[in-house]
Amino acid sequence: MTAQSPPDEAFLYEQLATTISKLIDVGTLKPGDRLPSVRKLSKKRGVSISTVLQAYRHLEDCCLVEARPQSGFYVRPQVRNRPTEPQITAPPLAVTEVEVSDLVMKVLESVADPDVVPLGAAIPSPDLLPTARLNRVLASVARRAGPEINTYLLPQGYDPLRQEIARRALDWGCSLSRDDFIITCGCLQALSLCLRAVARAGDTIAVESPAYFGVLQLIESLHMKTLEIPTSPRDGIDVEALERCIEKEAVTACLVTPNFHNPLGSLMPEAHKKALVDLCARHQVPLIEDDLYGDLYFEPPRPKSLKAYDRDGNVLQCSSFSKTLAPGYRIGWVAPGRFAPEVRRAKLASTISTAAPLQMALAEFLRQGGYDRHLRTLRRAFANNLERMTQAVGEYFPEGTRATRPLGGFVLWVELPERVNALALFREAVKHRISIAPGPIFSSTGQYDQCIRLSGGHSWSDRIEQALQTLGRLAGRKTGGE
Amino acid sequence: MTAQSPPDEAFLYEQLATTISKLIDVGTLKPGDRLPSVRKLSKKRGVSISTVLQAYRHLEDCCLVEARPQSGFYVRPQVRNRPTEPQITAPPLAVTEVEVSDLVMKVLESVADPDVVPLGAAIPSPDLLPTARLNRVLASVARRAGPEINTYLLPQGYDPLRQEIARRALDWGCSLSRDDFIITCGCLQALSLCLRAVARAGDTIAVESPAYFGVLQLIESLHMKTLEIPTSPRDGIDVEALERCIEKEAVTACLVTPNFHNPLGSLMPEAHKKALVDLCARHQVPLIEDDLYGDLYFEPPRPKSLKAYDRDGNVLQCSSFSKTLAPGYRIGWVAPGRFAPEVRRAKLASTISTAAPLQMALAEFLRQGGYDRHLRTLRRAFANNLERMTQAVGEYFPEGTRATRPLGGFVLWVELPERVNALALFREAVKHRISIAPGPIFSSTGQYDQCIRLSGGHSWSDRIEQALQTLGRLAGRKTGGE
Numbered sequence: 025m026t027a028q029s030p031p032d033e034a035f036l037y038e039q040l041a042t043t044i045s046k047l048i049d050v051g052t053l054k055p056g057d058r059l060p061s062v063r064k065l066s067k068k069r070g071v072s073i074s075t076v077l078q079a080y081r082h083l084e085d086c087c088l089v090e091a092r093p094q095s096g097f098y099v100r101p102q103v104r105n106r107p108t109e110p111q112i113t114a115p116p117l118a119v120t121e122v123e124v125s126d127l128v129m130k131v132l133e134s135v136a137d138p139d140v141v142p143l144g145a146a147i148p149s150p151d152l153l154p155t156a157r158l159n160r161v162l163a164s165v166a167r168r169a170g171p172e173i174n175t176y177l178l179p180q181g182y183d184p185l186r187q188e189i190a191r192r193a194l195d196w197g198c199s200l201s202r203d204d205f206i207i208t209c210g211c212l213q214a215l216s217l218c219l220r221a222v223a224r225a226g227d228t229i230a231v232e233s234p235a236y237f238g239v240l241q242l243i244e245s246l247h248m249k250t251l252e253i254p255t256s257p258r259d260g261i262d263v264e265a266l267e268r269c270i271e272k273e274a275v276t277a278c279l280v281t282p283n284f285h286n287p288l289g290s291l292m293p294e295a296h297k298k299a300l301v302d303l304c305a306r307h308q309v310p311l312i313e314d315d316l317y318g319d320l321y322f323e324p325p326r327p328k329s330l331k332a333y334d335r336d337g338n339v340l341q342c343s344s345f346s347k348t349l350a351p352g353y354r355i356g357w358v359a360p361g362r363f364a365p366e367v368r369r370a371k372l373a374s375t376i377s378t379a380a381p382l383q384m385a386l387a388e389f390l391r392q393g394g395y396d397r398h399l400r401t402l403r404r405a406f407a408n409n410l411e412r413m414t415q416a417v418g419e420y421f422p423e424g425t426r427a428t429r430p431l432g433g434f435v436l437w438v439e440l441p442e443r444v445n446a447l448a449l450f451r452e453a454v455k456h457r458i459s460i461a462p463g464p465i466f467s468s469t470g471q472y473d474q475c476i477r478l479s480g481g482h483s484w485s486d487r488i489e490q491a492l493q494t495l496g497r498l499a500g501r502k503t504g505g506e
Numbered sequence: 507m508t509a510q511s512p513p514d515e516a517f518l519y520e521q522l523a524t525t526i527s528k529l530i531d532v533g534t535l536k537p538g539d540r541l542p543s544v545r546k547l548s549k550k551r552g553v554s555i556s557t558v559l560q561a562y563r564h565l566e567d568c569c570l571v572e573a574r575p576q577s578g579f580y581v582r583p584q585v586r587n588r589p590t591e592p593q594i595t596a597p598p599l600a601v602t603e604v605e606v607s608d609l610v611m612k613v614l615e616s617v618a619d620p621d622v623v624p625l626g627a628a629i630p631s632p633d634l635l636p637t638a639r640l641n642r643v644l645a646s647v648a649r650r651a652g653p654e655i656n657t658y659l660l661p662q663g664y665d666p667l668r669q670e671i672a673r674r675a676l677d678w679g680c681s682l683s684r685d686d687f688i689i690t691c692g693c694l695q696a697l698s699l700c701l702r703a704v705a706r707a708g709d710t711i712a713v714e715s716p717a718y719f720g721v722l723q724l725i726e727s728l729h730m731k732t733l734e735i736p737t738s739p740r741d742g743i744d745v746e747a748l749e750r751c752i753e754k755e756a757v758t759a760c761l762v763t764p765n766f767h768n769p770l771g772s773l774m775p776e777a778h779k780k781a782l783v784d785l786c787a788r789h790q791v792p793l794i795e796d797d798l799y800g801d802l803y804f805e806p807p808r809p810k811s812l813k814a815y816d817r818d819g820n821v822l823q824c825s826s827f828s829k830t831l832a833p834g835y836r837i838g839w840v841a842p843g844r845f846a847p848e849v850r851r852a853k854l855a856s857t858i859s860t861a862a863p864l865q866m867a868l869a870e871f872l873r874q875g876g877y878d879r880h881l882r883t884l885r886r887a888f889a890n891n892l893e894r895m896t897q898a899v900g901e902y903f904p905e906g907t908r909a910t911r912p913l914g915g916f917v918l919w920v921e922l923p924e925r926v927n928a929l930a931l932f933r934e935a936v937k938h939r940i941s942i943a944p945g946p947i948f949s950s951t952g953q954y955d956q957c958i959r960l961s962g963g964h965s966w967s968d969r970i971e972q973a974l975q976t977l978g979r980l981a982g983r984k985t986g987g988e
Contacts, residue, residue: 128854129850129851129854132660132661132854133660136660145658147657147658150653150654150656150657151653153656155653155655155656158656159648159649159651159655159656160648160649162644162645162648162863163644163645163646163648163649164645166641166642166644166645166648167641167642167645169641171632171633171637172632172834173637173641173834174632174635174637174640174641174832174833174834174835175629175632175833175834176627176629176828176833176834177834178614178615178618179614209691209836209857209860209861210857210858212855212856212857212858213856213857216855216856216857220727220728224707224729225706225707225708225729226707238854238855238858241851241854241855242855242856244855245702245851245852245855245856246702247706247707346658350656351656351657351658352654352655352656352657352658352659352861352862352863353656353861353862353863354691354857354858354859354860354861355861368611369611369723369727370727372610372611372614372720372723373694373698373720373723373724373726373727374694374695374698374724374727374856375691375692375694375695375698375836375857376692376694376720376836377836378691378836379691379834379835379836379837379861379864380834380835381644381834381835381863381864382861382863382864
């Protein structure tokens, strides 16, 4: 294991990379322009050579610059045919019973086959994760553990793990203590406990449109109803539209993903977050936050959690390690605010507690350090994957295709031209051994039958590029009126 | 690790022990009688010396016989003051909203303190479990595993583990295949998924009275209602009373523990099981079976699962490894019969899947063999603990105290004389650093305020004996009209 770089340097290089990427964005640095030499910039900014090099390499990973041997770093040509972004969504504002499960099972089954190109499920590839180190920590915990590894923990979970999570909460803008957290079997269980704590069958839950299909299934399985709110692919849920709905309808709770929403990738501006938290507090509507992707920002700073704006415990923040470290462990958490007693009771009544050995292993992994370093590498990989994927969509997909431009996470939401049907494309793709997630599973009102979600969770490869080429061809055939 | 004894021998010694224990039971062998010499019995029955010795040692563990040095084995004096068994329960036959959670949390918190004598929670002590071997298997799985250890499994779980469970199902009288099982986060999640699959908020679930508090909490958290059915401490749920209820009330599902019910320890006669399964099938009422304690019988054969009588997939069998092997792992299963699609959907919507590393470790542990051998040792230990506990209750508790006589599991249900209040006794006991489970947490109709449940999950010790002496004294003071 290499030693972790000092936090200062990490901060400096990310800051530098951000500055340069902004200069490229606004056109101050144009395609073909040479970046200042490493030595020169190091002197000018008073940072080390290695910091500048790291910043340049990061920009290279993001496909913004390229290194030319013995010459230096140059701004890359802009993506040809970068697809337009989709518009804000416009779901029918109707309270709806949910029924997406059967379709979702089909998608999951298509993903489970290792011969299938896995663009369908939002799962980080194990080779992008420190699986070997995690396994070593688990083995060492198992070898050294006393009897406490084989007994029930209390519902709230293993204290040292809660402690580590509380420490990390500072990154999201929250000052929370160990006792503010309850460990869960993944983020989905956290969301489930929250829903069970604040709502009951027949109640209406306001969600983004589109919404993560797992959330829709969860609401379906609890016999609750959804109200889908218009959502911008860039800025997330439309807070004003939500406000109008809350004033008109009996909304029992809101469930929102402020940071790098799945499937849209949208990131709520901080002012919107504050407005949302205030709105829900004012109307006493519990606000369940899914912050599963919050650590996967491409440019610092780490966006804040809604919980950071919470004054009266009305926000229930949920997340997990499933997208960043340990999908196989099913370990997540919730900071349930004023609903702690209800959530703890729901946890006790669901699974009593979460498996002890894995909580102990994760706590030890975090304690040893290196997680932040891993996150930096992972974020770069995902940024690179999504950039490549966007280019491929621009190149191979039919004219009129739109795609989101996420600033974090690892999924891309693609809006196909009018005559393409996503379910038909899904079925065709399966025949070609490619898995994609068709738009309709992200809606309980039958929206998005022209949309698909593509996952950039696997390292870029020729196989993935070819799959996208095939998908583009299939979609093009559809537009041709097949 | 010692090699596992051949199954034949295990079978022979258990058979022999049963025969002798029956002879003691009916009085053919009286207290003080000398058992036949090991050599003589070995010759007479045509079994090995070691088989006879094992049978005698088993009877010794069960406190039925004692070894006298250089003399042989003698039938022990009967327990003085063996408490009478409680009567069949008579709950008010009313559909009830459930509210036991707050009290349960208090009990659990009292159990978590290591300085407290742990008679309150039905948890097997880690020192009675092969924790060290399990830890070694987990460490070895973690060291050797490939990337599949760190990715989501499908909701139904890890195939080799399902295979091992299917193999064991033969013991319960079931011929099931791998694909009939879904792995869950413990038995409670299995029950939760079943309830969500077959019922919804407001529906009525028929349960035994008393019922395991976890089940009552679960029903409470799903906003369903209970109907408590009279239950015999010896024979389990009163099937005729249940039939009358099903005919009168809208019962959506039954949730029953046929084998070594918690807290009663009752064991349904096989004919009752068949009648129950037929009744539910006839009325199309899904029958959820909690078979968590079925492997913990004190005398062979292993009692059958309700599922063994199931002809049309109406029984959803739930169990786990939490009481026999790995409480800390939270791994259970359900064989959901015709409700498989609904249960799988509920699993997907709850926690997606169960943690991969622990499923892999358990599958490997079972594959290596030795689990049955461990179960034999564990059963003997629990039989011994309960026998000692019964003796202590008979000795130390006030006149008029009744206690169940379980044939398996490891809990004792104690009915105190009329003027003792179980909640007051619980509070007093906590002050004396003793944890017990007060009767009212086992009822949603406020029954059993004179009852307590004692757990024999920890190895017998002076500390436990002293705790029971203290409890008896406290209960006696209460009867004295303190």
